[in-house]
Amino acid sequence: MFRTAVFMIFRRRHITPLFLLTVLTVTSLFSQAVSVPPYDVVDHLSFSRIGTAEWASGGVRSAEAGSSSAPFNNPALLRAPSLTLYTEFGKRSEAAFIADITMDGQHLLPSFGQISVSTGDFHWALAYASLYDRAYDYGEVEITTVENPEGTGEMASGSDRVRVHTGIASVAFVLDDRFSVGLSVGTNVVTVHNKFYKISVTGNGSGAFVIAGVYGKLGSTLHLGGSLRLSENVLFSPVYDGLQLIDVDPPLDSTIGTSRVLETSTQQIRARFPVTAQVGGVWEVTELLSLMAEIEMEDWSEHSVTYESTVDAHVGVLLKPHPLLRLRGGYFTESSPQNSPTALKIDQKFMTAGFEWTALSGVVITGSAVRSVWSATRSSFFAPPKEGFYQHLYQLGLLYRLQ
Secondary structure, three states: OOOOOOOOEEOOOOOOHHHHHHHHHHHHHHOOOOOOOEEEOOHHEEOOOOOOOHHOOOOOOOOOOOOOOOHHHOOHOOOOOEEEEEEEEEEEOOOOOOOOOOOOOOOOEEEEEEEEEEEOOOOEEEEEEEEEEEEEEEEEEEEOOHHHHOOOEEEEEEEEEEEEEEOOOOOOOOEOOOOOEEEEEEEEEEEEEEEEEEEEEEEEEEEEEEEEEEEEOOOOOOOEEEEEEEEEEEEEEEEEEEEOOEOOOOOOOOOOEOOOOOOOOOEEEEOOOOOOEEEEEEEEOOEEEEEHHHHHHOOOOOOOOOOOOOOEEEEEEEEEEEOOOHHHHHEOOOOOOEOOOOOOOOEEEEEEEEEEEEEOOOOEEEEEEEEEEEEEEEOOOOOOOOOOOEEEEEEEEEEOOOO
């Protein structure tokens, strides 16, 4: 006997395909005795860009010794000559996603923070990072019923938020400031909150990760570095609230449409992270000018046969017009791992700029802007947004080092 869960009949004159797909997906979670694969919640569009100064110079994060975001990007770059505190915040602009659905628009408060110290040749840090933050807003939908096909006067709104909070412990061994190795270990905590009308889906799970890094200085002007990140997949069962279950195929001796509690499916939520490697360098052309470049590789092939590995380029420049001021600029690409002709594939190119200002003794303020300047959306099923898909990020960082 076939049974399904029906929670709402709705009508929208300009309803979007992705919105319909979302509603049908949530509905399918409650089909009785149906075995379904885990629902994956991580994609390439919503990873946080940790490192205000680093992303100001095109996202080159692997080869600048003393990087404030070292525990997260390359632990071999960690330097703490004295007790150091650092935090940064971010604001994502709202982006037109598919049809009427919007993405981002959230504040990252904070996006990163760390405390670091040193003991001899070893440098240590404890840090927090907002590794991943996905936010969708599905807008409003007019609710209709069989009795009121023109509408009940109610409007339903929907949103989807997936976040990954990361706790990090890092150590770097520094040899004569010309060579260092580092290691970061920690836990990713995945939280999900999906809501539509009176229905919500929530849950959380955790998994371990490790980041290994290396740094070396060749001669007096060339700095090289690289890092490798491995993360455990996270799998957990969500909690559903507010669902009205209706048996559309009741026994013969019952009233058609009678509401009854049905057995829900056992579908789980899964967060699978790519294996990430970065290799880059910094060339000090003069005392006032440095050039930077990096290659970033992400292996998404474990996710699905419709995913492939990606390679992106990062280039940046650092100017030092004054002992207390540094100016940065850069460019990088972001490639979609989707290789299926029917998948939603979004590629982007970004320009970046920012500054570092030593405001007081031991106090450094950093700021950056990361702006999408080119975007291509390809899919056989979804129409691209009319104004294009562009993600922008604005960041502010604050460092204090005990003198």
